[in-house]
Amino acid sequence: MLRTGTTRTAIVCATLALIGTALGTAAVPAAATTRTAVSAATACPTGWGSLPETGTPATATPVRDIRTGRHDCYDRMVVDVPGAGDVGYSVRYVDRLHQDGSGRPVPVAGGAVLEIRVTAPAYDPETGRATYPARAGHALPGVDLTGYRTFRDARFAGSFEGDTQVGLGVRARLPFRVLQLQDRVVIDVAHNWTGAR
Missing domain, CATH: 1.20.5 (Single alpha-helices involved in coiled-coils or other helix-helix interfaces)
Known part of the structure; x- marks a missing residue:
């Protein structure tokens, strides 16, 4: 014991x-x-590609703003169309951006160019007055791409027959995705193909 x-x-x-x-x-x-x-x-999202993406709805509601933002894995562009609901789009890589209607080339800096078409005018269809204060061939107003890892240039190509056309210059032909959200179209371009940060 x-x-x-x-x-x-x-x-x-x-x-x-x-x-x-x-x-x-x-x-x-x-x-x-x-x-x-x-x-x-x-880890960054993977599985994005570089082939064209489209969404079909069209709207007469005009574009009000185009803005950009930086994220850890990608750079983002947002086209705002308030009150439109689903907004149609077409996003694809092109060798050279050509303005709708005139066919004039629009120079866009970068290693590759994404042509972004949104099926919404940048003007009021009833009055013809601009709703988005951009000029064809010029940089997007209020968009400063300083410090972006992927975006190099953003040019307004014009708005013709109800479609608004933008050229987005990127560092190289990188994977992207398009999100069709309520009253906006979102374009994300990845920083690389591997998903590394």
Whole structure:
């Protein structure tokens, strides 16, 4: 039979050993889980391509704004058409951008050019007055691409027969996706093909 002091010491030692074992075992899965979560958070989307994308609805509601933004994995352009619902679009790589109607070339800087067509005019169909203050062949108003990893240039080609046409110059022929959201069309161009940040 053990004395009381020895028994307490033995129980405390056994308890500490069990706690240490439990903590040591629990720490391994937690570290692995944390590492997996961090990897998933830093991985960029993959599976995008460079083939043309289209969406069919058309609208007489005019374009009001075109804006851009930078993200960790891609650069983004948004064409706002408030009140339109679903907005039709066509996005594709072209060798050279040509203005609708006149056929005149519109110079766009970059290693590759995406032609973006939105099936909404940049003017009020009833009055003919511009709803988006851009000039054909000029940079998009209010768009500053300084510091962007993928975007190099953004030019307004014009608005003809209800379609608005924009040239987006990018660093190279990179994968992109198009999102048709309520009252807007979103174009994301990835920073690379591999999904690395």
